[in-house]
Amino acid sequence: MIQAIAFYLFAGVVLLAGAMTVSSRNPVNAVMWLILAFFNAAGLMVLCGAEFIAMLLVIVYVGAVAVLFLFVVMMLDIDVAEMRAGFARFWPLGLALAAALAAEIVFYAFGSLHGGLKLTLSHPAATAAKPNIQALGELLYTRYLFVFEGAGLVLLVAMIGAIVLTHRDRKGTRYQNIGRQNARRPQDATRNVDQPVGVGVEL
Template sequence: MIQALAFYLFAFVVVLSGAMTIASRNPVHSVMWLILAFFNAAGLMILVGAEFIAMLLVIVYVGAVAVLFLFVVMMLDIDFAEMRAGVARYFGIGLALAVALAAEVMIAIGAWSTGPIQLARRAAPIDARVPNIQAIGNLLYTRYLFVFEAAGLVLLVAMIGAIVLTHRQRGGVKAQNISRQNARRPQDATRNTRPVVGQGVEL
């Protein structure tokens, strides 16, 4: 009974927060509603026994993506009136795409059918006593170890590429040269013991 009530509560809040994410006029409020939707979706994942997916939703989506969106929206000076004008311009195309997507989903639901679960035919039968996270960890670090390491290598290359592309040397920017300052001799330094008010310094 308690699990059923928790399921309906989480599902209702997910649907409500998703609708408010779209309907909110303030982008900051939209991001906050999106964070609430992620938290409640994580609650639904915990109810069905997928603790790993719940942790991914909280750590990755809420802790990184949603917070990044929030800081980008708050820090950038975006003209939202101009953005709304652009949205109104392409409203017809967006509506047509939404109708086509809804039709595809309805066709897929109508053609979908369920059957008995064949536990013996699964690729990797898992003991019911093994926790969800332990089972995923065993698969990642045994059967899919090289694929897992390759995915990490791809992310590392993407991060290094982004740093190389965005890090540029700009001319005319004042910056300190620590090695040059440490190698300077005392007799090469400039001293101004009695400055005159209103006059500059001649080097």
């Protein structure tokens, strides 16, 4: 009973947050609604027993992607009127995609009512006796070990390349000397000048 209540609560908030994301006129508010949708989707994954997917939703999507979107939206000067004009041009394509997604949902629901759809093959590591994270860890570090290490190596090379491309030699840059600033006396910080009227200031 509690699981059913939690499912309908999380699912309802996800649907509400998704609708508010696509209908919000303020981009910052849209990103905040998107973050709320991600959190509740993570709750749904926990109810399904997919703790690893829930953790990925919170850490990767909320902690990195959505926050990055929020920073970009807040830092950029976005013309909302121009965005609305561009959005109005793609109404037919958006309606076609929405109809296709609705057809897929109906097809899956119809198939589930008539025996279900067998989407994947079972693996020996993914048994009911083992938790989801343990079975996933065994697959990553046994069968897909070299693929997993290769993906980490690619990400490491990409990070090093980004650092090399953005690194600049700051020759001639004057750095802040904290010790010299703290050792400065108050009488050396300001200078009182009896400035005559109509004469410029000499620096």
